[in-house]
Amino acid sequence: MCLLLCKQQRTIRKYTVMIIKRITVKNFGSVAFYDTVLTSKLNILDTFFTSEISAAIELVLCSKTLQEHHVIGVRDDTLITAEVLVAESSYYIELKPTDEGLLKLTTLDDREKDVTDFYRTLISHCTEQDTIDNFDGRDDSFPLRLCWYRGCDDYEAPKDLHSRSNYVVSTKTFRSHLIRYIKAFEPEPINNIKNYKATINNQGRFEVVYPGVSGELLLSETEEKLFWYICFLNVAEFWTDVENIRNMHHEKKPLIIKNFLEFLDQTTDIDGLIARTTKLGRQVIILTLPMQESLKRKWMGKNDEHRKISGT
Secondary structure, three states: OEOOOOOOOOOOOOOOEOEEEEEEEEEEOOEEEEEEEOOOOEEEEEOOOHHHHHHHHHHHOOOHHHHOOOOOOEEEEEEEEEEEEEOOEEEEEEEEEOOOOOEEEEEEOOOOOEOHHHHHHHOOOOHHHHHHOEEEOOOOOHHHHHHHHHOOOOOOOOOOHHHHOOOHHHOHHHHHHHHHHHHHEOOEEEEOOOOEEEEEOOOOOEEEEEOOEOOOOOOOHHHHHHHHHHHHHHHHHHHHHHHHHOOOOOOEOOEEEEOOHHHOOOOOOOHHHHHHHHOOOOOEEEEEOOOOHHHHHHHHHHHOOOOOOOOO
């Protein structure tokens, strides 16, 4: 984790945290009915339909990453509703299919006034921020994101990276902080037993190192997921720093995590990573296949402030 700002007291500017209070999904993909109430901090949603529920959440959040593609699983009778809290104001979201098979979002306020355009503008982020707000344990791009931002020739970035970030990655402020962040980074442990650590090379790529060993290391599935998750956390923390430095006052959307817990060995200790995730000051939503409550409590440790979701 970068110690550049950790050794000094960060100046955290006031921002508004966006909270999904409740979401209901009907006839969407393989889901006949799903309904849950969420807490403002840490949530673990047990469901066999992680793809559909995560897509429903992203639609409620107006995620640009999802809007770029045709949403799979929409039926004539699909209905997604949610209650969302932003800046102490409640918004009531409804998504229904159009004749073209797309889902149209409508938003009402407490007075049942249509505020759809206002809501979209209020929570609008650039596509890159919407992307990094989501951790998918099948996505191996997080180790590369900082070197993409840096523009290293050895690691070709998506061609639309600059426009996806609303050209923030092109600014002098962003690039200066990126260089400082990379230089100040100190290796982080991945597996204390094997002494594997995550580090960043001079070009900004995250790598796994082991004392006395050169070259690429062969990781277990658990180690790989932990490494990617550490990269995700560092990228999220880096963007938090940039937002503070640039005084970006947009709403803080929930962090969505999926395809993670179910791929970990049961002896894995992740309560420190979960604590670090919650310190970002965001609502955290972890989607996972159903698992024993005792295992979730073990993994969450002192962070066990989630609401149990049953039988979905």
